Amino acid sequence: MYLTREEEAMCNGEYGETIRKSMDLLVALGDIYGASELVKITSAQVSGVSYKTIGEAGLEYLEDLAKGDIGDANTISTLNPPGTDLDNWKKFGFPEDFSIKQNRIVDAYAKLGVSKTCTCTPYLVGNVPRFGDHIAWAESSAVAYVNSVIGARTNREGGPGALAASIVGKTPMYGFHFEENRKANLVVNVECELSGADFGALGYIIGQKVGGGIPYFILQNTPDNNDLKTLGAALASSGSVALYHMENVTPEYKVAEKENAEDKIAITREDIDETRTNLTTTDVTPDLICLGCPHASLEEIKKVANIVEGKKIQNKLWICTSVAVKASADRMGYTTTIENAGGNIVCDTCMVVAPIEDMGFKVIGVNSAKAANYIPSMCGLEVRYDDVENLIQFQ
Numbered sequence: 001m002y003l004t005r006e007e008e009a010m011c012n013g014e015y016g017e018t019i020r021k022s023m024d025l026l027v028a029l030g031d032i033y034g035a036s037e038l039v040k041i042t043s044a045q046v047s048g049v050s051y052k053t054i055g056e057a058g059l060e061y062l063e064d065l066a067k068g069d070i071g072d073a074n075t076i077s078t079l080n081p082p083g084t085d086l087d088n089w090k091k092f093g094f095p096e097d098f099s100i101k102q103n104r105i106v107d108a109y110a111k112l113g114v115s116k117t118c119t120c121t122p123y124l125v126g127n128v129p130r131f132g133d134h135i136a137w138a139e140s141s142a143v144a145y146v147n148s149v150i151g152a153r154t155n156r157e158g159g160p161g162a163l164a165a166s167i168v169g170k171t172p173m174y175g176f177h178f179e180e181n182r183k184a185n186l187v188v189n190v191e192c193e194l195s196g197a198d199f200g201a202l203g204y205i206i207g208q209k210v211g212g213g214i215p216y217f218i219l220q221n222t223p224d225n226n227d228l229k230t231l232g233a234a235l236a237s238s239g240s241v242a243l244y245h246m247e248n249v250t251p252e253y254k255v256a257e258k259e260n261a262e263d264k265i266a267i268t269r270e271d272i273d274e275t276r277t278n279l280t281t282t283d284v285t286p287d288l289i290c291l292g293c294p295h296a297s298l299e300e301i302k303k304v305a306n307i308v309e310g311k312k313i314q315n316k317l318w319i320c321t322s323v324a325v326k327a328s329a330d331r332m333g334y335t336t337t338i339e340n341a342g343g344n345i346v347c348d349t350c351m352v353v354a355p356i357e358d359m360g361f362k363v364i365g366v367n368s369a370k371a372a373n374y375i376p377s378m379c380g381l382e383v384r385y386d387d388v389e390n391l392i393q394f395q
């Protein structure tokens with residue numbers, strides 16, 4: 001891979017150990033994927049945050065890396081969700097040792113220049129690249145959203161690659177950074193109207209069929225951004241989709257060359273309903289309803305507040321989101337409405353990489369196909385997959 005004189009100097013340690021190690025990783029990734037050069041990035045989203053996923057070794061690595069100077073790349077960098085509410089872990093019953101180590105991990109990332117946003121929806125809290133920007137994002141649902149709905153350019157970065165790109169301000173130029181690699185290869189004709197948890201079911205079906213390919217959707221009804229967030233998360237979890245197109249909705253659908261797609265498929269109401277049923281693993285009533293995978297938007301929190309207003313919830317209800325979105329929900333009174341009904345807004349937390357299996361829960365109710373897909377394997381718990389309205393039970 002070609003390196004500029006400055007990049008060579010970074011590799012030689014003239015800018016310090018942390019930058020040298022970051023460059024080593026970027027050059028290795030570039031060589032593996034056949035990149036010709038590095039490209040400047042405007043933004044990074046860093047995964048590899050939960051103590052459940054990176055463990056003691058990851059914590060020690062980050063604290064050691066954070067001792068060095070990180071220079072002044074000043075890349076807008078946001079951080080994935082940890083496995084706990086960093087400030088209110090005691091209130092929600094998260095394990096103390098886990099939560100203390102989780103805070104150390106996030107503090108180490110902050111020393112490395114990554115902001116403590118702790119969310120998988122950075123596009124809701126100010127990390128909003130522009131169409132055509134080269135960026136380095138990890139967290140599969142965020143990658144699917146930013147490539148597809150915003151039209152920025154990123155590969156599905158791993159945590160270390162995104163962190164290295166954030167520190168250096170560059171990433172290897174290959175894959176989805178090139179226009180020619182962003183063309184559709186499966187046309188998906190949806191023959192029924194979709195709402196709510198249907199979108200996750202659609203993503204789950206197509207992710208399994210297309211793997212890492214690029215689906216082109218033709219829908220009967222126009223989704224909102226929350227639907228697109230949910231669709232992308234599911235596509236990226238049952239497959240490894242980093243980019244999708246949607247006719248009349250996404251910014252690149254006109255240049256996706258759907259006419260050259262290798263295959264096409266029709267999806268019916270029966271396909272959606274069958275998948276919704278199959279994503280549920282038990283008929284036992286959930287003891288925790290956990291929403292916000294990906295993290296909830298203010299509109300999604302408002303919808304729950306409207307559902308529960310003036311009532312008492314029978315099962316425990318958590319809505320996971322960023323501290324920034326919760327601040328808006330507080331100001332709008334949605335948090336008080338939800339708490340008066342017996343629910344809670346839990347900040348920072350990713351339910352999938354939280355130690356919920358050590359907190360007494362047995363069955364989790366989710367409206368996210370990604371969560372329904374991951375919780376049984378990553379937490380060893382049962383799930384009920386349904387729309388919010390059907391999950392929340394009242395006394």
Ligand SMILES: C[C@@](O)(CCOP(=O)(O)O)CC(=O)O
Binds near residue numbers: 054350
């Ligand atoms: C499941 C997932 O969202 C969890 C991310 O956790 P972490 O940031 O890798 O600790 C990873 C992904 O889907 O990219």
Ligand code: SF4
Binds near residue numbers: 139141293294351371
């Ligand atoms: S909440 Fe869902 S989308 Fe967000 S990081 Fe966790 S698994 Fe990924």
